[in-house]
Amino acid sequence: MIEVKDLKKDYTDEGEVTSALRGVSFTINKGDFVSIMGPSGSGKSTLVQILSFLDRSTGGSYEFNGKKIDDLSDVELARIRNKSIGFVFQSFNLLTRLTVYENVELPLVYSDVPVSGRKKLIEDAVHSVGLDEKLYVETAKLSGGQKQRIAIARALVNDPDIIFADEPTGNLDSVSGAQVMSILDGLNHSGRTVILVTHETNTAEFADRIIRLRDGMVESDEKVKNPRHSKDEFFK
Amino acid sequence: MRVSDLIKSSRATLKHGKMRSLLTMLGIVIGISSVIILMSIGASAQDYILGQVQGLGSNLIIILPGGTNNGKFSSPAAAQGIIVTSLKQQDVDALGRDPSVAAVTEESRGQATAAFGDNSMVTTFDGVPANFFTVRNFAVQNGYPFTDADVQAYNHVAVIGSSLADTLFGAGSDPVGQYIQVKNIQFRVVGVLAKKGTGAFGIDQDNLVLVPITVAQKQMLGVDYFTDVMVQANDSYNIDFVKARVQNILEQDHNITDPNKDDFTIETQQDVLSLLGNITNILTLFLAAIASISLIVGGIGIMNIMLVSVIERTKEIGLRKSVGATNNDILQQFLVESVMLTFIGGIIGIALGGVVVGLAWLVITKVFAVAWTFEFPLTAILLAVAVSSVTGIAFGIYPARQAARKSPIEALRYE
Ligand SMILES: Nc1ncnc2c1ncn2[C@@H]1O[C@H](COP(=O)(O)OP(=O)(O)O)[C@@H](O)[C@H]1O
Ligand SMILES: [Mg+2]
Numbered sequence: 226m227i228e229v230k231d232l233k234k235d236y237t238d239e240g241e242v243t244s245a246l247r248g249v250s251f252t253i254n255k256g257d258f259v260s261i262m263g264p265s266g267s268g269k270s271t272l273v274q275i276l277s278f279l280d281r282s283t284g285g286s287y288e289f290n291g292k293k294i295d296d297l298s299d300v301e302l303a304r305i306r307n308k309s310i311g312f313v314f315q316s317f318n319l320l321t322r323l324t325v326y327e328n329v330e331l332p333l334v335y336s337d338v339p340v341s342g343r344k345k346l347i348e349d350a351v352h353s354v355g356l357d358e359k360l361y362v363e364t365a366k367l368s369g370g371q372k373q374r375i376a377i378a379r380a381l382v383n384d385p386d387i388i389f390a391d392e393p394t395g396n397l398d399s400v401s402g403a404q405v406m407s408i409l410d411g412l413n414h415s416g417r418t419v420i421l422v423t424h425e426t427n428t429a430e431f432a433d434r435i436i437r438l439r440d441g442m443v444e445s446d447e448k449v450k451n452p453r454h455s456k457d458e459f460f461k
Numbered sequence: 462m463r464v465s466d467l468i469k470s471s472r473a474t475l476k477h478g479k480m481r482s483l484l485t486m487l488g489i490v491i492g493i494s495s496v497i498i499l500m501s502i503g504a505s506a507q508d509y510i511l512g513q514v515q516g517l518g519s520n521l522i523i524i525l526p527g528g529t530n531n532g533k534f535s536s537p538a539a540a541q542g543i544i545v546t547s548l549k550q551q552d553v554d555a556l557g558r559d560p561s562v563a564a565v566t567e568e569s570r571g572q573a574t575a576a577f578g579d580n581s582m583v584t585t586f587d588g589v590p591a592n593f594f595t596v597r598n599f600a601v602q603n604g605y606p607f608t609d610a611d612v613q614a615y616n617h618v619a620v621i622g623s624s625l626a627d628t629l630f631g632a633g634s635d636p637v638g639q640y641i642q643v644k645n646i647q648f649r650v651v652g653v654l655a656k657k658g659t660g661a662f663g664i665d666q667d668n669l670v671l672v673p674i675t676v677a678q679k680q681m682l683g684v685d686y687f688t689d690v691m692v693q694a695n696d697s698y699n700i701d702f703v704k705a706r707v708q709n710i711l712e713q714d715h716n717i718t719d720p721n722k723d724d725f726t727i728e729t730q731q732d733v734l735s736l737l738g739n740i741t742n743i744l745t746l747f748l749a750a751i752a753s754i755s756l757i758v759g760g761i762g763i764m765n766i767m768l769v770s771v772i773e774r775t776k777e778i779g780l781r782k783s784v785g786a787t788n789n790d791i792l793q794q795f796l797v798e799s800v801m802l803t804f805i806g807g808i809i810g811i812a813l814g815g816v817v818v819g820l821a822w823l824v825i826t827k828v829f830a831v832a833w834t835f836e837f838p839l840t841a842i843l844l845a846v847a848v849s850s851v852t853g854i855a856f857g858i859y860p861a862r863q864a865a866r867k868s869p870i871e872a873l874r875y876e
Pocket of ligand 1: 236238243245246263264265266267268269270271272337569870
């Protein structure tokens with residue numbers, strides 16, 4: 226479903242060029258759980274942003290479900306982001322003045338789901354991260370772990386095929402981090418593709434496969450021998 | 462993005478920063494309310510001025526000496542301060558003989574000081590025939606108007622206006638039977654006119670003394686012409702027909718064959734009304750245009766705050782784009798916010814303007830006892846709503862485009 230070849234990304238900032246990606250190639254299939262690792266500045270976030278259509282590459286090719294990204298307009302990319310992709314950020318990115326309900330509603334606002342159909346979808350998404358009782362609470366009042374679970378509910382509400390998570394446990398304590406990983410693991414088991422950026426080996430090993438980056442290039446791309454599973458750890 | 466979502470999210474944002482929203486609106490509120498106030502008061506002033514002219518009576522035709530230069534676009538010579546002597550007694554007689562004319566009355570005016578004892582006042586003395594009081598609707602409240610016999614006999618009798626009476630004799634006292642001096646002539650006061658109040662353009666209509674026209678012409682002014690002549694049309698004739706008749710009669714009388722060379726100007730009340738109406742309309746529009754400058758200032762305030770808001774909400778923009786918002790969705794969201802600000806500001810401005818206009822009406826009618834109408838024109842309200850919304854779009858479009866152009870990753874990296 227994802228195929229990148231010789232993917233490159235140069236940032237130009239006030240005349241200074243930074244090459245964040247210098248030719249990255251790999252294929253990710255539907256239902257895969259892939260971790261991307263690498264030192265800080267190695268290009269992990271850049272890669273995930275391009276894969277999730279938040280940004281465009283400056284070289285190489287990217288095919289998503291058989292379609293070349295270069296052929297798609299910004300509006301088409303926005304539609305794919307809305308319908309097929311869920312994004313989980315390290316810093317949650319919730320609108321703190323809004324309630325849980327309104328935050329999770331956001332992707333539906335930009336989709337063609339009728340207003341009357343939203344409530345059920347939002348309740349289901351919030352239920353799947355175990356925070357039903359917080360539905361009408363302002364997100365500013367939640368703990369970090371709860372915020373990240375709400376962010377996952379938001380990523381889920383439009384029933385996407387792929388979840389991108391850029392260091393989702395980076396700002397969390399170990400218990401909350403374990404809960405978040407357990408949810409992501411569960412999502413992969415229910416058939417969704419999960420692409421996870423992390424620099425903790427423990428966390429990375431929930432995946433079937435780890436791609437390591439260094440200086441904008443793939444250093445290694447290996448299967449995980451015994452992927453961790455944590456179904457039983459969550460909600461304990 | 463659905464309209465309901467746009468409105469919901471804009472409302473939430475404006476409510477979240479209530480104080481800021483209110484302050485931002487203030488410029489629009491002031492701008493719209495000043496436009497409303499000026500247009501309303503302009504409409505009332507117009508009513509008032511036209512009402513004063515209508516007081517003359519709808520079947521009156523005014524004849525002023527001197528022609529208008531080229532027929533239409535300039536005022537008669539007499540109104541420009543040039544002394545023209547073209548209207549004389551034979552004209553009055555000729556007009557009086559025509560069946561379409563119910564009555565003719567004329568005046569010869571001058572300025573002089575009127576004195577009683579140590580009190581004096583500069584006033585207008587107005588030589589008039591006895592029918593002047595009925596034709597021009599000058600009610601005598603105290604005493605009697607002078608008669609035809611007084612006019613024929615050159616009697617030194619006078620009817621004075623109420624403010625002149627108050628100045629010379631003191632408020633509340635009865636001047637009838639007393640003698641006042643105007644231009645070295647002692648006049649016996651035989652009547653006091655009913656109060657007319659301040660007229661259009663602030664003229665005190667009660668500072669005058671009416672004397673027999675014979676006395677005014679021969680003994681005070683030394684002239685044989687009139688300042689103006691007024692014809693009361695016979696009610697069974699169309700006013701425009703009578704106007705044409707009057708023109709014919711005067712042209713014959715003055716041996717004029719080319720109407721462009723008329724040495725007099727005829728105006729009906731309708732002519733004066735439409736001229737005054739035009740003048741007051743232009744004045745009102747001019748004032749409203751000045752007031753709308755404050756709307757521009759208000760609009761710049763909106764633009765300023767929206768630009769700040771775009772920067773503050775960079776992360777929100779990035780997030781919205783990451784969950785599927787297009788540039789257009791973001792543009793609409795910010796545009797709806799600024800239009801909502803100006804629209805609500807406009808509504809508050811209309812309400813505030815209404816309150817001020819109402820208070821002004823109360824004070825003018827109750828405290829100053831002037832017959833002032835309450836005007837709150839629908840056109841002004843519609844204009845205000847339209848203008849405030851357009852202001853929102855005009856000054857909101859730039860910030861909204863800035864917001865829409867933000868790339869999602871730039872926006873998400875922003876701390
Ligand atoms: N928007 C940007 N403009 C300029 N340089 C950038 C931008 N984003 C990332 N970079 C640079 O690109 C390189 C890769 O960054 P990033 O992808 O964030 O790495 P990682 O997520 O692995 O820490 C770094 O050198 C970083 O400074
Ligand atoms: Mg990163």
